[in-house]
Amino acid sequence: MAQIAWIGAGVMGRPLAGHLARHGHQVRVYTRRFETLNGVEEEGLIPCHTIAQAVEGAEYVFVMVGYPKDVEEVFTGEGGIFSCAAPGTVAVDMTTSSPELARRLWEQGREKGIRVLDAPVSGGDSGSRNATLSIMVGGQREDFEQVRPLFACLGTGIHYMGPAGSGQHTKAANQIAVAGATAAYTEALCYAEAAGLDPQAMLAAIGGGAAGSWQIANMAPRVLAGDFAPGFFIKHFIKDMKIVQDESARRAVELPMLNTVCALYEELARRGLENAGTQALIRYYQDKDR
Numbered sequence: 001m002a003q004i005a006w007i008g009a010g011v012m013g014r015p016l017a018g019h020l021a022r023h024g025h026q027v028r029v030y031t032r033r034f035e036t037l038n039g040v041e042e043e044g045l046i047p048c049h050t051i052a053q054a055v056e057g058a059e060y061v062f063v064m065v066g067y068p069k070d071v072e073e074v075f076t077g078e079g080g081i082f083s084c085a086a087p088g089t090v091a092v093d094m095t096t097s098s099p100e101l102a103r104r105l106w107e108q109g110r111e112k113g114i115r116v117l118d119a120p121v122s123g124g125d126s127g128s129r130n131a132t133l134s135i136m137v138g139g140q141r142e143d144f145e146q147v148r149p150l151f152a153c154l155g156t157g158i159h160y161m162g163p164a165g166s167g168q169h170t171k172a173a174n175q176i177a178v179a180g181a182t183a184a185y186t187e188a189l190c191y192a193e194a195a196g197l198d199p200q201a202m203l204a205a206i207g208g209g210a211a212g213s214w215q216i217a218n219m220a221p222r223v224l225a226g227d228f229a230p231g232f233f234i235k236h237f238i239k240d241m242k243i244v245q246d247e248s249a250r251r252a253v254e255l256p257m258l259n260t261v262c263a264l265y266e267e268l269a270r271r272g273l274e275n276a277g278t279q280a281l282i283r284y285y286q287d288k289d290r
Contacts, residue, residue, distance in 0.1 A: 001025055002150065005058040007051060007074055007081075008095070009037060011230060012121070012128040013064040016094075016154050018043040019131050020062075023153045030054040052084040060150060061085055064094040067239055071097045075105050075116075087113030090143055094135075096120045096240050099165035099172070099247060102138060106164035115143045118164060120171035121155065122178075125231035126218060132156045136174070138166035172244045179241060179261040181215040186281045189223060199224055219279045228273075228280040235274035238265050 002025045006017040009031040021027045021044030028046040030053070031037060037047040048054040051074065055061050061081055063074055071093055075081045081091055091114055093102065102118035109116035117139035127133040133155035137144050144160045151158045161170045185203075188211070192202040203224075207216045222228070241262040248255050264284050271287070273280055 003057050003059045004028070004150070005030070005048075005051075005054040005061040006045075006064075007031070007054060007061065008064040008066075009040070010064070010066070011125050011232075013094075014040070014043075015125075015128045016064065016131075016133075017045055017062070019153045020150065021045050025150075025153075028054045028058070050079060051081065052079050055081060055085045055089070058085065058089060060147065061089060061091040062094060063092065066095070066236065068095075068097045068101050068243070071095050071105075072101060076108065082108060082112050082114060085114055088115075090115045090117065090147055092117045092119050092147060094119050094121055096171050096175070096236070096243070097168055098243055099138075099168040102168045103165040106139060115140065116164070117143055117147065118167040119147075119151070120167055122171065122174050123155070124218070127155070134174075135159065136161050136167040136170035138162055138164050138168065138170075168243075169247070171240075172247055175237070175240045175244055176255065176258050178215070179237075179258050181213045182219070182278055182281055183257075183261045183264070184211075185213070185216045185220045186223070186285065189220065189282060190285045219277075222277070222279045223282050228276045228283070230275060230277040232278050233274070234265055234268055234276050234278055234280060237278050238262065238269060238274075241265070 004020055004025050004027045006027055006029045009029055017027050017029050028048050029037060029040055030048045030051050034049055040047050065071055065074060106116045117137055119135055119137040121133040121135050123133040131154055134157035135151050135155045137160050161167050189199050192199045203216060203220055241258060244258060268284055
């Protein structure tokens with residue numbers, strides 16, 4: 001049984017922590033709003049009021065928070081991981097964050113004897129609930145191998161991508177592909193409606209062919225059901241795309257498709273939809289003349 005601290009108990013973080021507990025590990029959980037941890041004891045989790053309380057005696061610390069600034073605060077702030085965790089601890093950041101920050105945290109961790117991995121995930125809320133995430137890991141190979149059995153509790157696709165920052169670069173590529181796939185099925189639905197097709201029949205027809213994708217299989221049905229609840233927040237997708245834009249600018253890589261999709265989501269955020277799920281992109285087309 002491993003001693004684990006889990007920091008961040010949102011839509012994805014809480015079920016992931018629960019998977020580790022169900023595999024017999026002791027998991028102490030911290031999140032900024034302690035009241036949101038109501039009922040976690042029934043899931044086998046131990047609620048904590050501070051990061052220091054969560055990481056005390058922990059062999060592994062997992063982090064899944066919102067933004068790079070939150071990651072940096074959790075690791076380097078007063079009472080954060082670097083000031084409270086014991087040397088030898090493995091700290092795994094599963095937030096989608098900046099590759100440059102991931103490299104910097106790895107360096108700072110090495111100075112303190114704390115081994116840091118960047119391990120962002122793909123698969124959304126359903127992947128978190130079902131432990132079927134794809135996990136993309138950067139850092140030292142031996143640290144990855146040590147954590148692999150814990151990753152296996154959380155996902156079915158576990159990939160070592162290279163040195164620190166490589167996991168985040170892989171997630172950046174993932175988000176580029178997701179942006180295109182999300183816009184593609186949204187516009188397909190808009191076209192089908194305008195052409196008088198049954199949208200469900202259309203999705204069934206194209207989903208098994210060359211147009212098939214995870215987004216069509218999992219997210220397009222939510223659109224048809226009018227379900228815009230966040231499996232992944234629009235505001236977090238914008239954050240991810242902004243990270244990609246910054247990294248691509250450093251490398252003089254042009255990403256016109258991603259830039260276009262990001263602008264569409266920024267417009268939705270301006271309309272007050274930043275807390276909806278990414279499938280709410282359909283609202284851009286439905287509401288564009290309002």
